[in-house]
Amino acid sequence: MRLSRYFLPVLKETPSEAQIASHRLMLRAGMIKQQAAGIYSWLPLGYKVLKNIERIVHEEQQRAGHIPILMPTLQSADLWRESGRYDDYGQEMLRITDRHGRDMLYGPTNEEMVTDIFRAHVGSYKDLPLTLYHIQWKFRDEIRPRFGVMRGREFFMKDGYNFDLTREDALHAYNRHLVSYLRTYERMGLQAIPMRADGGPIGGDYTHEFLVLAETGESEVFYDSEITDLKFGDREIDYDSVEACQAVLEEFTSRYARTDETHDEALFNEIPEERRRVARGIEVGQIFYFGTKYSEAMGATVQDSDGNKVPVEMGSHGIGVSRLVGALIEANHDDKGIIWPEGVTPFHCGIVNLKQGDDEADAACETLYKALTAAGLEPLYDDRNERAGGKFATMDLIGLPWRITVGPRGLKNGVVELTSRRTGESEELAPEAAVAKVREIYGV
Numbered sequence: 120m121r122l123s124r125y126f127l128p129v130l131k132e133t134p135s136e137a138q139i140a141s142h143r144l145m146l147r148a149g150m151i152k153q154q155a156a157g158i159y160s161w162l163p164l165g166y167k168v169l170k171n172i173e174r175i176v177h178e179e180q181q182r183a184g185h186i187p188i189l190m191p192t193l194q195s196a197d198l199w200r201e202s203g204r205y206d207d208y209g210q211e212m213l214r215i216t217d218r219h220g221r222d223m224l225y226g227p228t229n230e231e232m233v234t235d236i237f238r239a240h241v242g243s244y245k246d247l248p249l250t251l252y253h254i255q256w257k258f259r260d261e262i263r264p265r266f267g268v269m270r271g272r273e274f275f276m277k278d279g280y281n282f283d284l285t286r287e288d289a290l291h292a293y294n295r296h297l298v299s300y301l302r303t304y305e306r307m308g309l310q311a312i313p314m315r316a317d318g319g320p321i322g323g324d325y326t327h328e329f330l331v332l333a334e335t336g337e338s339e340v341f342y343d344s345e346i347t348d349l350k351f352g353d354r355e356i357d358y359d360s361v362e363a364c365q366a367v368l369e370e371f372t373s374r375y376a377r378t379d380e381t382h383d384e385a386l387f388n389e390i391p392e393e394r395r396r397v398a399r400g401i402e403v404g405q406i407f408y409f410g411t412k413y414s415e416a417m418g419a420t421v422q423d424s425d426g427n428k429v430p431v432e433m434g435s436h437g438i439g440v441s442r443l444v445g446a447l448i449e450a451n452h453d454d455k456g457i458i459w460p461e462g463v464t465p466f467h468c469g470i471v472n473l474k475q476g477d478d479e480a481d482a483a484c485e486t487l488y489k490a491l492t493a494a495g496l497e498p499l500y501d502d503r504n505e506r507a508g509g510k511f512a513t514m515d516l517i518g519l520p521w522r523i524t525v526g527p528r529g530l531k532n533g534v535v536e537l538t539s540r541r542t543g544e545s546e547e548l549a550p551e552a553a554v555a556k557v558r559e560i561y562g563v
């Protein structure tokens with residue numbers, strides 16, 4: 120993409136309504152525009168990041184054997200009456216009446232609808248295990264939408280639902296989700312710590328929230344500092360292996376890590392003092408085993424091998440896809456702007472032409488642009504007639520992890536400059552070597 124042809128409405132002023140860095144930077148970098156409280160348009164740069172996160176989530180879900188579907192945003196109230204949640208959900212649910220007077224709602228989550236799909240089409244244990252998921256807009260009429268996309272009213276979420284014959288199988292599905300989530304967040308360059316969460320009326324150990332540590336997080340968290348040393352890395356895991364998934368769960372959840380909702384001071388104090396940490400975190404996902412809560416209420420049964428009809432065992436598992444855009448920025452920024460991790464960056468690298476209109480500089484930029492594009496990378500070429508300072512400020516603000524700077528002076532010596540946004544370190548290289556280095560960074 121050439122910046123002269125792109126739509127990147129950056130703001131010079133710091134928007135006064137934004138209280139936290141990610142919200143400020145998303146507005147300043149022209150990623151989003153607010154349309155109503157907690158409701159945003161995604162402008163090109165923001166949309167690209169959102170799509171990158173969505174793609175990673177899809178890939179990791181499918182790697183774990185989970186099957187994508189797409190359910191609608193609007194749902195019939197009758198389904199929710201079956202589970203009893205239509206009355207329970209309260210004012211967070213946006214309720215709508217259609218022209219025939221039928222009660223509808225904008226889905227805040229999809230347990231009822233997916234259970235309805237299941238009961239219509241699945242009747243035998245032979246069709247299990249099954250996990251269906253989708254990535255779809257949700258609406259929750261939050262009392263206090265704030266912090267931009269972090270706590271929106273309309274937000275993009277991955278929600279997956281497992282269907283299993285037995286409790287043991289459903290717990291394996293739970294573990295499988297935990298493993299796939301660890302992988303998912305790490306691929307985005309984020310550390311999200313699974314923390315024991317509040318199981319609500321069902322109780323038990325079978326819900327974990329994933330939290331990204333950040334000063335601006337809404338949850339207070341308590342953990343053993345050893346937990347931040349754990350890395351999933353690029354280990355290969357057999358998602359069908361009960362033992363392998365269980366081992367990862369144990370590795371990542373055996374140390375103390377809880378939010379204020381489940382915090383136990385006595386247990387916490389058993390950790391050596393120098394390892395006790397109290398901090399804040401952003402919830403970017405949650406996994407939940409709830410057994411037969413919905414299947415019993417809604418008559419979703421399967422025949423077991425003895426021919427008995429039994430309610431199917433279920434769980435639901437969410438990832439806050441749009442919230443992650445904000446969380447990533449909270450965890451990766453400095454005074455000048457955003458610093459995208461390579462896994463989610465909207466463009467792989469920026470090209471800054473210091474002297475637009477100079478034949479040699481223009482030609483060198485074109486050659487770089489073509490070579491990067493041919494390698495399957497997406498560069499953003501700042502080809503505007505602007506001062507170098509302005510170009511650098513824009514690049515720093517939008518946070519591309521790598522920048523190639525091209526100017527007549529360097530070209531005289533046969534070099535361009537490759538700069539890391541994160542460290543600020545620069546290296547002078549021949550143009551071909553700069554392309555090779557960027558390719559190497561992205562593994563293409």
Ligand SMILES: Nc1ncnc2c1ncn2[C@@H]1O[C@H](COP(=O)(O)OP(=O)(O)OP(=O)(O)O)[C@@H](O)[C@H]1O
Nearest residue numbers: 268269270271274276402403404405437438439442
């Ligand atoms: N209002 C929102 N705006 C953006 N993302 C959200 C919002 N509510 C939930 N999410 C994201 O969707 C994920 C799955 O939804 P879940 O039902 O677990 O949310 P929740 O526990 O109600 O969230 P919270 O406690 O933050 O209100 C959450 O982990 C979070 O990342």
Ligand SMILES: [Mg+2]
Nearest residue numbers: 328402404405
């Ligand atoms: Mg939650």
